[in-house]
Amino acid sequence: MTGITGGTPSMLPAWGGGAVPRNEPLLAVEDLHVEFATRQGAVKAVNGVDYTLEAGETLAVLGESGSGKSVTAQAIMGILDTPPARVTRGRVLFRGTDLLGLSEENRARVRGRRIAMIFQDALSALNPVFTVGWQIGEMFRVHQGASRRDAERRAVELMDRVRIPGAARRLHDYPHQFSGGMRQRIMIAMAVALEPELLIADEPTTALDVTVQAQIMELLTEIQRESGMGMILITHDLGVVADAADKIAVMYGGRIVEHALVHDAYRAPAHPYTRGLLDSIPRIDRKGRELHAITGLPPNLLDMPPGCSFAPRCPYRQGDCAVEAPPLHRIGPTRGSACHYWREVLDGSHG
Amino acid sequence: MGRYVIRRLLQVIPVLLGATFLIFSVVFALPGDPIASMAGDKRMPPHIVAELTERYHLDDPFLVQYWHYLSGLLQGDFGETFAGGGVSEIIAGKFQVSLNLALTALVMETVVGVGLGFYAALRRGRAQDTLVLAATLLLISVPTLVTGFVLQLLLGVELKRSTGIDFFPISGAFDGWRSYLLPGFVLAGTSIAYLTRLTRTTLAETLRADYVRTAVAKGLPRRRIVGRHALRNALIPVVTYLGADLGTLMGSAVITETIFNLPGLGQELFRSIYERQQPVVVGIVTLLVLVYVLANLVVDLLYAVLDPRIRYE
Amino acid sequence: MSSAAPPKGAPPKTRRARHAKASGRGARTARPAGLWRDAWHDLRRRPLFTVSAVLIAVVLVMAAVPSLFTSVDPYDAAGCVLGDARQGPSAAHWFGTDNQGCDTYARTVYGARNSVLVGLGTTVLTALAGGLLGLVAGFRGGWLDAVLSRVTEVFFAIPSVLGALLILSIFRTGTVWTVTLALAVLAWPMTFRIMRASVITARGQDYVVAARGLGASAGRLMFRHILPNAIAPLIVVSTINLGVFIAAEAGLSFLGLGVQSPDITWGLMIADARARFHEAAGPLLFPAALLSVTVLAFIMLGDAVRDALDPKLR
Numbered sequence: 001m002t003g004i005t006g007g008t009p010s011m012l013p014a015w016g017g018g019a020v021p022r023n024e025p026l027l028a029v030e031d032l033h034v035e036f037a038t039r040q041g042a043v044k045a046v047n048g049v050d051y052t053l054e055a056g057e058t059l060a061v062l063g064e065s066g067s068g069k070s071v072t073a074q075a076i077m078g079i080l081d082t083p084p085a086r087v088t089r090g091r092v093l094f095r096g097t098d099l100l101g102l103s104e105e106n107r108a109r110v111r112g113r114r115i116a117m118i119f120q121d122a123l124s125a126l127n128p129v130f131t132v133g134w135q136i137g138e139m140f141r142v143h144q145g146a147s148r149r150d151a152e153r154r155a156v157e158l159m160d161r162v163r164i165p166g167a168a169r170r171l172h173d174y175p176h177q178f179s180g181g182m183r184q185r186i187m188i189a190m191a192v193a194l195e196p197e198l199l200i201a202d203e204p205t206t207a208l209d210v211t212v213q214a215q216i217m218e219l220l221t222e223i224q225r226e227s228g229m230g231m232i233l234i235t236h237d238l239g240v241v242a243d244a245a246d247k248i249a250v251m252y253g254g255r256i257v258e259h260a261l262v263h264d265a266y267r268a269p270a271h272p273y274t275r276g277l278l279d280s281i282p283r284i285d286r287k288g289r290e291l292h293a294i295t296g297l298p299p300n301l302l303d304m305p306p307g308c309s310f311a312p313r314c315p316y317r318q319g320d321c322a323v324e325a326p327p328l329h330r331i332g333p334t335r336g337s338a339c340h341y342w343r344e345v346l347d348g349s350h351g
Numbered sequence: 352m353g354r355y356v357i358r359r360l361l362q363v364i365p366v367l368l369g370a371t372f373l374i375f376s377v378v379f380a381l382p383g384d385p386i387a388s389m390a391g392d393k394r395m396p397p398h399i400v401a402e403l404t405e406r407y408h409l410d411d412p413f414l415v416q417y418w419h420y421l422s423g424l425l426q427g428d429f430g431e432t433f434a435g436g437g438v439s440e441i442i443a444g445k446f447q448v449s450l451n452l453a454l455t456a457l458v459m460e461t462v463v464g465v466g467l468g469f470y471a472a473l474r475r476g477r478a479q480d481t482l483v484l485a486a487t488l489l490l491i492s493v494p495t496l497v498t499g500f501v502l503q504l505l506l507g508v509e510l511k512r513s514t515g516i517d518f519f520p521i522s523g524a525f526d527g528w529r530s531y532l533l534p535g536f537v538l539a540g541t542s543i544a545y546l547t548r549l550t551r552t553t554l555a556e557t558l559r560a561d562y563v564r565t566a567v568a569k570g571l572p573r574r575r576i577v578g579r580h581a582l583r584n585a586l587i588p589v590v591t592y593l594g595a596d597l598g599t600l601m602g603s604a605v606i607t608e609t610i611f612n613l614p615g616l617g618q619e620l621f622r623s624i625y626e627r628q629q630p631v632v633v634g635i636v637t638l639l640v641l642v643y644v645l646a647n648l649v650v651d652l653l654y655a656v657l658d659p660r661i662r663y664e
Numbered sequence: 665m666s667s668a669a670p671p672k673g674a675p676p677k678t679r680r681a682r683h684a685k686a687s688g689r690g691a692r693t694a695r696p697a698g699l700w701r702d703a704w705h706d707l708r709r710r711p712l713f714t715v716s717a718v719l720i721a722v723v724l725v726m727a728a729v730p731s732l733f734t735s736v737d738p739y740d741a742a743g744c745v746l747g748d749a750r751q752g753p754s755a756a757h758w759f760g761t762d763n764q765g766c767d768t769y770a771r772t773v774y775g776a777r778n779s780v781l782v783g784l785g786t787t788v789l790t791a792l793a794g795g796l797l798g799l800v801a802g803f804r805g806g807w808l809d810a811v812l813s814r815v816t817e818v819f820f821a822i823p824s825v826l827g828a829l830l831i832l833s834i835f836r837t838g839t840v841w842t843v844t845l846a847l848a849v850l851a852w853p854m855t856f857r858i859m860r861a862s863v864i865t866a867r868g869q870d871y872v873v874a875a876r877g878l879g880a881s882a883g884r885l886m887f888r889h890i891l892p893n894a895i896a897p898l899i900v901v902s903t904i905n906l907g908v909f910i911a912a913e914a915g916l917s918f919l920g921l922g923v924q925s926p927d928i929t930w931g932l933m934i935a936d937a938r939a940r941f942h943e944a945a946g947p948l949l950f951p952a953a954l955l956s957v958t959v960l961a962f963i964m965l966g967d968a969v970r971d972a973l974d975p976k977l978r
Contacts (some may be wrong), residue, residue: 079567081559104573112570119568124561128660129583142571174659190569369818377830488967492960494911496918496934497952500941508942603824606915620826621919624833636830640821 011127024096026230027053027076027198032090034071034254037083044303045071047254050091050328055197058224058231060262062239062277063251068299069234072251073200075100076232077117078107113143116191120203121144122183126175132159132186133171139193158189181212187218192223199224200232205240217244219261238281242266247334250274252300253309260335270337270346272316308339316341355661359651363644370640371633375417380631407627420633429634438634442616446638449615452607453600455528455535460523461593462544467543468589473577475555483547490544499537499610500648507534522612534611537605542596549592587657594650598643699896703972709804713968719961726773727780736770740927750945752946762947763940765844772951778929779958781840782847782913787906788849790855795898797852798859802894803867803886809860816853824850825915832921843913843922851905858901862894900970907962914955930955 034046046068053059074080076092078099092099094115098109119125127135136158137151146154152171159167162185175183184204191199194302201220205213221244224231233245241248241262249259250273258271260280269275276294295314305312311321321340328336331346339345411419423430429438429543471483507521519533520526556562558581566580616635623631655661707713726733726968742768751761767840806881831846833839866872867890875889897901917931930951937947 077568079564108570108572110570111568117568119561121561125565127562127566127580127584129587129658138571139569140568142575176660187565190565215355340620364816366821367819369814373818374830377834380834396733488964490908492963493956494914494929494959496911496915497956500934500948500952504941504945531772564789599823603825605825605829605919609919617826621829622760624773624829624921632830636822636826639826643821643823 001121012114025052025093026055026057026095027051027232028091029072029076030091030093032075032092033074033087033088034075034080035088037086039300041302042229043113045085045254045301046075049251049254051086051255051259053198053230053232054226056170056228058221058245058246060233060235060245060247060248061251062235062241062274064236064298066301067251068254069251070202073117073202073232073234077115077200078111079117086279095175095224099252108112112139112196114196115198115200116194116196116202117202118184118187118191118204121207122180122187123175125187128175128184131172131174132178133220135175136186136190136193139190153192154193157233158193159186161223162189164189166289180208184208184212184216188219188223191228191324192229193225195227196229198230200233200234202234203236204233206235206237213240213320220244235293238277250277253304255303255309255338256336257310257338258336259328260331264332267349268346269341270331270335271310272314272341272345273310276313310339316344356652363648366644367640368421370411370644371421372631374419374636374640376413378633379413379416416609424637425457429626429637430630433614438630441631442634444639445614445619445635447617448613448624448628449601449604449617450530451610452532452534452538452604452613452615453597455531456539456542457593457597459536460539460546460596463539464543464546465550465589467547469554469582471547471551472585473560475551480551483551486553487544487547489638490540493540495537495540496610497608498540499534502533503610530611530613534604534607534613537610538600538607542600545598546589546592550585550589553588554581557581560584570581579653582612587654590649590657594653595647598639598646601642602639678783697776697852699973701906703969706972707835707968710968710972712964716774716961716964717921717959718967720965721910723776723780723958723961726776728777730774730777733773734770734833736763736765737771738766738774739926742878754772760944760946762937763944764936768947773934773955775930775951776838776927776954776958778923778927779910779913779955782844783906783910783962785844786847786851786909787902788906789844790851791898793848794852794857795895796857797861797887798898799857799891799894800910800920801856803882803890810850812856813860814850816856817819819850819853822850825912828912829919838917838922838924839927840923842902843916846916847909847912854905855901858897859894862897863890866890866894868905896973900966900973905968906964907959907966910962911955911959 017282029051030050032046032049033044036043036045045066046183049068049072049179050060051061061069061072069078071085074085075087076099080087089101090100099110102110104219106290133152133155137146137148140146140151140154141148155166156171164170164182164185170178175186178186184207190205199220204220205216217240220231223229235241235242235274238296242323243272245262247259248265249256250265250271250275251257258265258269258274260270266278269278275292280294285300294313299309299312305322307320307322307324311317314321316339318341324340326338326340328338329342330336333341336347417542420430427439429442467483467486471480474480504519506519510519511517518529520530521533523530558577560581562584563576563581566576571580601616604613604615605621607613608615608617616639620632620635623629624637700820731737743763744764755759760768762771797812801812827850828846830842831849832842835842872885872889872893874886880889887950913922913929914934916929917929920935922931923929925936933951934948934955937944937951
């Protein structure tokens, strides 16, 4: 593993681009494994995840709850509860530096400043007893030693930027006094306060009304475009993905089962699970077609079946699926599928 | 917030009425003739008996007597003893002793309870945590009666006998604040244990809260995450417990006061029961009820200050 | 029993099945029988439970048949020799002798009965009175609930030790029964509150709503459907209270308004030994120790039962 010293992170430029060698992606997750210790045994939540992200790019990570998408993000961020969670294998390279090898102190220096995160439920993610101005301004006070007044002034600027009406007036309000959408805007303001290079958005719109969802996604993509930061968008909602993401990674049973450019995946999925997901959402271009739900249950992470974890629910299943776990087949330069029969899936013919 | 305060204030009235009524009716039912017991062995001349009966409304029906008492109370008058002294004056000095004792206990409770709870919460599941929990179990289980005498023996008597250190007075309130050290700790015993458990649980819970995860994601130093974000939330139930406990401590000090010979309200009540000084009995219990109700009122208002979600309801 | 019938308002089958598969007991948690069986299974493996159960068993036997533990009858004054007063522990007197020259060990053993009687009596009274009132108030709601809740607020405002002293002073002489009554009068609001809260929770649950929809009578709803599901907190608190009441009895007897001499109780023994405590600590410390261990045992048992019943801690 690369030797990491305390000085390394500060030697890197604080803002994306610049002098960074081009061959280093912004973020590269390599063979990440995460387990949770429970009374019933070790729950294998993440089982060898790989993905990369360049600056300015948006990666959508898709999957149902329990697929390991949030756990992966929390591992990148370093906010897993350890114990019970434990990263058993893998690396998280951020501009070439393995974050998992950093001391807690150095990691804290990356968090918030260079990698930021927003969460699903902004009401519980914001501290109920501090004003929103205080919570946003804290970023400047703690990380940059800004004065109280200066921090407040910049908090108002940020609140303006995320389009909170009457920002200056609402600086001293508490989180519960805002609507759900406004609270998520406050989370976003706090996350982008120090202009991070990477933003992880964990189901940022799930808890919101449909109309508000669109506004929040719009705001996120706009901020991302202006700042050039990389973004990981974790969601189970395919509708959110199409407009916002450049590429997608579909997770199932703690693994990535398909990764592709977003339009490739939409046009012709290469994994039966992705196909199932796409078939289960209503789409205007497929009007009149029948909607399909994926039958069966997600795999038991305590006791993973041998072979392909999706096999029990898979319409393309063949004999060897239950025996041999499919590797991530390389389909093209930007695409991979962990299915023995990806060709059949891609062709759309049911095995 | 204004409406919250008013609603809370209005809730106090029926409680006070009910409690004073209850106390008054129990005391009314006490056996014995107060005037006769005042005279001791001698027979009281009939005209004095009549005068005293008139003066203390002893012939009036119960409800009328209660009314007289209540209207006096509203003007801050706790009534008169049968010997003619004002109950308020008798109570005042004793109240000071009881208050000192309760405040000492409260300080100890805060320092030890919050400290231990904090310590255990940050080491949840480890040996130190288990040890703290075992200690709270002991503190809850060993009655005041026992801790009082054991500490008196160990720190008051044996310590002096073996080392000559005479730091903990074991009887009376003659040594200023030091007089209250041992009894204060004894009185605080159970509360220390409960507060330790409460602090431990709430802090451990808040440390798992989403907003603490956010604070970690913001890259804040650990000290700030625990000391500001988690603690500020965890303190809400702790502070409210402490406030409410002041009333409880004052009302439950009788045994401690007896063991350490502190002339507080408990001792005075005890004597008044024996001497059939009904006005003093009623006065003391009423006062303690008032303290309890007011302490709870202050706590509820404090709660609103600490938790903005209540303030803006 | 109908209380064990599967909840009518159960979530869709798939979710249930998944839950059951994941936890291994999901389908049973809604039913009290399953809850108790799980709790019992859990309890037996807790050292805290074993220790406290053994201690309680010893104290109960001591209270029932004290002569099993000592051949000395402390109620027989002939056994006390004033010349032997305040002796240290010896072969003849294991715990030494008190100010009257009586055997401290025998007195401590015989003292268990009154403590246990007060503890059990008060616990039963408060559990019945507070529990029943709480059940009705929580189930019916409305004005009855409002009135009862206000009444408990009044009781909570009265300091319990002082309140007990007041009540006891009404009686000419203190006995086990007056102490029990005084404590119960002051403690029932606590059991009332606990029962009421858990009944309100149980009342809203799907199977109760379903049973009501099927036309079950109020009495049947309360005692067959709600009570078995709502009684766990009451049992935990009652167990703990048993210890607390024993401590309270000792306190009241110590103050002189509880059980009176020549009856033997730990509180009275402590009061008697108090005058010469600094010269001879034994007569005070031995009953104090047994008192503490007894209270500890009940509180430990309550803690263990609560941990076993609390699904959150599983």
